[in-house]
Amino acid sequence: IGWFGVLMIPTLLTATSVFIIAFIAAPPVDIDGIREPVSGSLLYGNNIISGAIVPTSAAIGLHFYPIWEAASVDEWLYNGGPYELIVLHFLLGVACYMGREWELSFRLGMRPWIAVAYSAPVAAATAVFLIYPIGQGSFSDGMPLGISGTFNFMIVFQAEHNILMHPFHMLGVAGVFGGSLFSAMHGSLVTSSLIRETTENESANEGYRFGQEEETYNIVA
Known part of the structure; x- marks a missing residue:
């Protein structure tokens, strides 16, 4: 498993478990901090398309908000605590998955490019779930964990920052x-x-053995 695996397994299991439970049953969240809760779970009127884990309240900002920092679990849920819990565990988990890809490649004598390639989606997820909220001063500006929530995030991002005209985005x-x-x-x-x-009776994968010296393809074909 390795040390990356030791950290990856509990963090991703935690993020996945809380996501599933919250997507199904989390109560509405006061995302804007103005006492107007927004529902995102299935039991509160949403479907698979409209459902989402609503980001942590603007009243919390960038504060670290674990369950024990709230006066009650109800308050923690009202302020969108699950979002921060899921995002932070998820980012740590996928970073460890990337480290695990590197470690396994290293131990097999392979080059590290699988982990390098995976760093691109890791960077993208970190950008919308952590870097952008830090820049905006609140986790409430992070991308909601849902289909319609993702589209809403994109529309608001374009409206506020005109990202489509940014040369780096192009x-x-x-x-x-x-x-x-x-x-x-x-x-x-x-x-x-x-x-x-x-x-025809065997897998094409049987035509190659890892480490074989003879060629499997014709360079002049």
């Missing part, structure tokens, strides 16, 4: 679509040059 979009295109082109080219090593 480069990011071009990079994502360009990367997808080049991955498809590269993968299809390499796959089409494979030398058949198996019959």
Whole structure:
């Protein structure tokens, strides 16, 4: 398991468990800190599309808000405590997953690029769940954990910051679509040059053994 696994397993289990429970049954949250709670759970009138874990109240700001800091569990739920709990455990968990990818690659004598590639979505999640709320001064500005909540976050972000006109965002979009295109082109080219090593009765994966010296594809095909 490794030390990364020791930390990853409890953090991701905690984040997942609280997310499921809160998505189903959490009471409305006073996200704006103005005593107008917003419901996000299934039992309070939402469906799979409209449901979400509503971000922690603006009244809490960036304060660390574990259960024991509230006067009661009801107060903790009203102020959106589950959101902060889920996000912080989730970010720690995925960071450990990335470290685990590196550790396993290292122990197998592989290069570290799997973990490096995974660092991109980790950075994106950290940006919307932690960096942006810090910049705005409140976890209430973080992205809600739901489908409609994600779209709402995108619309508000565009309205407040005009992100679509930012050159770095343009480069990011071009990079994502360009990367997808080049991955498809590269993968299809390499796959089409494979030398058949198996019959119809066995998996194509049997045609390669990790560490084998002979080639499995024809570079001039």
